[in-house]
Structures are given as C-alpha cells and as structure tokens.
Amino acid sequence: MSVLHFPAIRPLSSEPHLAEHWSQVLLPFWRTLQHGEFIGAAGVPIHYTYCPTPGAKHAWVISSGRIETAIKYTEVIYELSQAGYSVFILDHRGQGRSGRMLPDAQLGYVADFADYQQDLNTFLRDIVKPQGYQQHLLLAHSMGAAIGAALITLPRWQNWHRFFSAAVLCSPMFGIYTGAIPRQLAEPAALLYCRVIRRLAPTEFRYFPRQHAYRDKPFAQNELTSSIARYQALRQCYQTEPQLQLGGVTVHWLEQAIQAMRQLRLHAAHCVTPVLLLQAADDSVVANNAQQQWFTQLPSALPKNLVQLATAKHEILMEHDTVRQQAFTAINQFIAAQQ
Numbered sequence: 368m369s370v371l372h373f374p375a376i377r378p379l380s381s382e383p384h385l386a387e388h389w390s391q392v393l394l395p396f397w398r399t400l401q402h403g404e405f406i407g408a409a410g411v412p413i414h415y416t417y418c419p420t421p422g423a424k425h426a427w428v429i430s431s432g433r434i435e436t437a438i439k440y441t442e443v444i445y446e447l448s449q450a451g452y453s454v455f456i457l458d459h460r461g462q463g464r465s466g467r468m469l470p471d472a473q474l475g476y477v478a479d480f481a482d483y484q485q486d487l488n489t490f491l492r493d494i495v496k497p498q499g500y501q502q503h504l505l506l507a508h509s510m511g512a513a514i515g516a517a518l519i520t521l522p523r524w525q526n527w528h529r530f531f532s533a534a535v536l537c538s539p540m541f542g543i544y545t546g547a548i549p550r551q552l553a554e555p556a557a558l559l560y561c562r563v564i565r566r567l568a569p570t571e572f573r574y575f576p577r578q579h580a581y582r583d584k585p586f587a588q589n590e591l592t593s594s595i596a597r598y599q600a601l602r603q604c605y606q607t608e609p610q611l612q613l614g615g616v617t618v619h620w621l622e623q624a625i626q627a628m629r630q631l632r633l634h635a636a637h638c639v640t641p642v643l644l645l646q647a648a649d650d651s652v653v654a655n656n657a658q659q660q661w662f663t664q665l666p667s668a669l670p671k672n673l674v675q676l677a678t679a680k681h682e683i684l685m686e687h688d689t690v691r692q693q694a695f696t697a698i699n700q701f702i703a704a705q706q
Contacts, residue, residue: 542657578615
C-alpha cells in the first residue's frame with residue numbers, strides 16, 4: 368500500500384470572532400455529523416461521533432480527556448475535516464453522552480481503567496477500521512492520551528501497535544500534578560488513602576478530598592485555558608446540555624488511574640508508533656515531569672518529538688490563537704516526516 372500525503376491542518380477561526388464562528392459555522396457543521404452507539408465493557412453504552420469527509424484517505428481518531436464530550440471538539444473536528452481528513456471521536460464511559468455506571472451521574476468513576484482501553488479497542492475494531500481508510504492518526508488529550516498510549520504500548524493490545532501512522536498526545540495524563548509536593552511522595556500517599564477508604568467502605572463511592580459535583584467556574588479560576596473566548600464556548604456546551612456535566616474524581620477512579628499510569632511508565636519501551644508529545648508549559652492538572660519520564664523511555668530509534676508550548680495551560684487545542692497555531696505547526700511538521 369502506498370503512503371499518501373498528509374494534508375496540513377490550520378486554524379480556521381480567531382478568538383475575536385469565535386462566538387460568531389460557533390453560531391454560524393460550527394453548530395451547523397456539528398448537526399451534519401453522524402452519531403452512534405456501541406456496547407462497551409460490562410455492557411455500558413458508548414456514544415461516538417463520526418465525520419466522514421468526502422474523498423478522505425486518512426482518518427483521525429480522537430480520544431478526549433476526562434469530563435469531555437465530542438461536541439467540545441467541534442472546532443478541531445471542523446479544522447481536520449476542512450483539511451481533508453475524516454474524524455472519529457468517542458465519549459469515554461461515565462461522561463458525555465455515554466453511559467454512567469453510578470446512580471449519581473456526577474461522580475467521576477470507572478470500575479477498572481482497563482475498561483476505557485477495552486472500549487477504545489472495540490471502537491477501533493468495530494467502527495473505525497471497517498470504514499477502510501488507508502491511514503489512521505491518533506489525537507489524544509490528557510486521560511484520553513493515557514488510554515491511547517495503552518493501546519500502542521501495552522502487550523495485551525499488540526494488534527493496535529502499528530495501526531496508527533502517528534500519535535499526537537496533548538498534555539498526556541502520565542502523572543497527576545501535585546504542586547510543591549514531589550509526585551514520588553504524593554502518589555503513594557494518595558494511593559494508600561484510596562485503599563484505606565475502599566477497605567473501610569467497599570460499597571460506597573465518594574469523591575476524593577477537594578473534589579465535588581460540577582461547578583461552573585469563572586474564567587479567572589480555571590486551570591484549563593488562557594483563552595477566555597474558548598473557555599466561554601466550552602462552558603456554553605455544558606450549560607446548554609446539563610446532562611453532559613461531570614463532577615470530580617472518586618477515590619476509586621484515582622486509585623485506578625494511578626495504577627494505570629504506573630503501568631504506562633513500565634511499557635513505553637514497547638512503542639513502535641511515532642509519537643509527538645505536546646506539553647503545556649503552565650499545566651497544573653497533569654505532571655510534566657511524568658510526561659518527560661515516559662518520553663525518555665521510548666525506544667531511541669523511534670521517530671518522536673516533545674514540544675513544550677510556552678504559556679499554554681492544560682487544554683492545548685482549546686488555548687489562545689498563538690498556542691493553537693504553534694500546536695498545528697508542530698503536528699503538521701511531525702506527520703509530514705512520517706510519510
């Protein structure tokens with residue numbers, strides 16, 4: 368099979384005009400997309416969105432972050448589509464339009480982190496691969512990057528190790544940001560707390576300390592983006608459809624996440640997929656040092672690049688125009704080198 372040229376991607380709106388762009392372009396575009404559902408691990412329904420672009424030979428698969436949902440990525444999906452790509456995106460279990468596993472839908476919960484991986488495996492096998500695109504690219508953010516990284520490195524998912532021509536990992540969740548407390552101390556302490564609470568109340572699901580139900584934070588208090596225009600657009604998604612809202616993480620979710628992140632750090636050396644890691648310099652959600660540790664464990668001969676974006680907060684693709692342009696430039700240069 369011949370290798371095809373990857374079209375360049377470019378931003379198609381600016382912050383001063385974003386509200387108008389959403390109402391006149393993005394929302395009408397969103398309504399043209401195809402939506403479906405499949406049954407994920409343990410019988411949980413998983414919602415997905417598909418943007419079939421006429422004439423496309425390549426497809427992006429988006430694995431979004433915790434609390435996120437497909438409509439939040441409408442601007443990115445539109446830009447990928449206009450560049451000539453088709454796009455697939457799923458809502459991970461327990462969030463967005465996918466099934467929730469607890470009576471209190473606000474609780475951030477997963478029974479087993481491997482369930483996220485199994486859902487993505489099913490999505491690729493039953494929804495993405497049958498469409499027959501010649502090449503696939505992975506675009507993954509935060510928790511979604513941890514899920515995607517598992518499929519391209521863990522031995523149990525070896526069938527997908529060569530499926531993607533490249534993987535772009537944005538602010539990947541390879542460690543939780545712990546501020547002034549070293550992660551090597553904070554992570555074991557959090558894990559011990561989670562295990563004690565679970566042992567004391569094995570059938571009770573509760574928020575980890577300082578976590579709570581969804582709150583609409585003012586822009587000045589947000590840790591996600593320095594773009595007020597994009598932050599307001601994202602909040603509007605959750606205000607318009609309250610059923611998409613999700614609160615903080617539970618004790619059980621955090622325990623599962625820590626174990627999964629440790630496993631990822633053990634298996635980075637198995638990666639054969641070219642990796643571009645986009646790191647947000649001002650991230651206060653995930654740990655940049657954990658990303659660097661994972662990156663340095665990738666095989667020396669593997670095509671790879673780590674690009675740190677100055678002034679960027681956690682959500683790189685939802686950032687201000689300068690950061691987004693830098694991110695797209697890095698993506699374009701990296702995927703062009705894989706042809």
